[in-house]
Amino acid sequence: MTHPAPEPLDLDDPRTDPKAVAASAAERIAEVTGAPSHDVALVLGSGWAPAADLLGETLATIPSTDLPGFPPPAVSGHVGTVRSVRIGETERRALVFGSRTHFYEGRGVRAVVHGVRTAAAAGCRVVVLTNGCGGVVPEWRPGTPVLISDHLNLTGASPLEGATFVDLTDLYSSRLRALARQVEPDLAEGVYVQFRGPQYETPAEVRMAGILGGHLVGMSTALEAIAAREAGLEILGISLVTNHGAGIGGVPLDHQEVLEAGRAAAGRVGSMLAGLIQRL
Ligand code: 8IG
Numbered sequence: 001m002t003h004p005a006p007e008p009l010d011l012d013d014p015r016t017d018p019k020a021v022a023a024s025a026a027e028r029i030a031e032v033t034g035a036p037s038h039d040v041a042l043v044l045g046s047g048w049a050p051a052a053d054l055l056g057e058t059l060a061t062i063p064s065t066d067l068p069g070f071p072p073p074a075v076s077g078h079v080g081t082v083r084s085v086r087i088g089e090t091e092r093r094a095l096v097f098g099s100r101t102h103f104y105e106g107r108g109v110r111a112v113v114h115g116v117r118t119a120a121a122a123g124c125r126v127v128v129l130t131n132g133c134g135g136v137v138p139e140w141r142p143g144t145p146v147l148i149s150d151h152l153n154l155t156g157a158s159p160l161e162g163a164t165f166v167d168l169t170d171l172y173s174s175r176l177r178a179l180a181r182q183v184e185p186d187l188a189e190g191v192y193v194q195f196r197g198p199q200y201e202t203p204a205e206v207r208m209a210g211i212l213g214g215h216l217v218g219m220s221t222a223l224e225a226i227a228a229r230e231a232g233l234e235i236l237g238i239s240l241v242t243n244h245g246a247g248i249g250g251v252p253l254d255h256q257e258v259l260e261a262g263r264a265a266a267g268r269v270g271s272m273l274a275g276l277i278q279r280l
Contacts, residue, residue: 021069026121037123046132047262051270104198113227120231133218134245142261148237159227176236190215194222203247
């Protein structure tokens, strides 16, 4: 009895090599954009969308559903896009992922890190991972951008399969953090804690994150950073504190506050990001 050959591009099939799916997504990106390779990848988190518009001219926009391995949108009506953006006045190109798959969506870790693997296959050497998150440090007002210096992965999951022993020292490149501080000298820095979600933390969980050495609480980024390191990418992580973590600062979480903080900070973090990517 022979087994049928796996659908070669089905990420959910355990027999599929996720890197092969990423390679075919990268091939399609090259076809559609006419650019044989890209240089920098950018993953946009909550509150970061307006930032991307300041990077440079958008040369192509691809619905991510046109690319192998990217799942249909979780929220109906909202299709994620991948954009090819000219970096300033240079010849270099950024690959901008307008949204991400979160671990709490239950599509598996392969789906969560597929964008990062596609970026590596497309030739990118650097990935900038952005997110919106809660702050554990009371002094960080909503709208504060913070460089990620390290992470705690509390998801219990990993994007690595089999005996893949990857060193995570200096995961969030100190070279790139220094570069970011040339653009924005007063940038704060902190340890990002990835929870599984989708619920926000309890106040006790936010206190726990602080006791463990965390400064930021969120539901993304750490798994992507691990996959990016495995793929050989240099990583910059930047969080936008959009709200105090639960129990911090004495005010309950307010979704309106989260949206408002994102809008208010957009211009500032956007020009910071543009300045940074031009210097990479
Ligand atoms: I925006 O306070 C945003 N995302 N886990 N906690 C977690 N994720 C977040 C939060 C938060 N705010």
